[in-house]
């Protein structure tokens with residue numbers, strides 16, 4: 001599963017969804033239990049919270065971070081912070097399992113030397129969503145972002161370089177990994193409101209990890 005056959009049928013593990021974006025279906029299925037345990041450990045030190053946008057709206061997805069810096073939003077703006085402003089402490093370290101999967105996924109997608117320094121963890125309850133946005137708070141857009149979906153499935157909205165580009169809808173399932181590099185790195189994207197359901201690994205929750213080079 002982690003050494004995909006490049007000549008496999010299109011429905012087999014590896015799927016190009018745009019120039020620079022590669023979907024690895026089920027890539028972390030075997031590691032999902034370990035990854036969920038690491039999420040719990042991170043959340044013990046840096047609990048999930050609903051951050052506020054610069055415009056004053058509370059985000060429906062709850063978030064936390066691990067790594068050297070964590071993505072943060074409040075009335076002052078979107079940015080990376082080395083400290084968790086809720087506790088004043090450094091964010092918990094990036095678990096080795098996160099680093100390992102990012103390196104292997106990026107390599108399978110054709111990106112060598114992926115060394116993330118930050119991981120944003122999003123937690124979706126039924127109804128939670130993420131509006132169309134670009135990820136542009138990182139210092140270096142040449143590094144890909146590796147995203148990991150765990151728990152309930154979500155409809156991911158994947159647009160283009162302009163906000164008005166009509167997004168394609170892609171269902172991301174438990175265990176799926178997507179590597180976002182090249183031109184796709186700055187494409188608009190979002191998540192449709194989570195449909196209610198129960199997943200054996202997470203209950204009524206979806207988690208998404210995004211491993212990034214922030215600094």
Ligand code: MD3
Nearest residue numbers: 122135145147180184185187189208210
């Ligand atoms: C395309 N997270 O945290 S993962 C985010 O499911 C974010 O929680 C979504 O968008 C989620 O910023 C989507 C897929 C994803 C992540 C980062 C991207 C797609 C991306 C960066 C650039 C282009």
Ligand code: FE
Nearest residue numbers: 133134135189
């Ligand atoms: Fe994003």
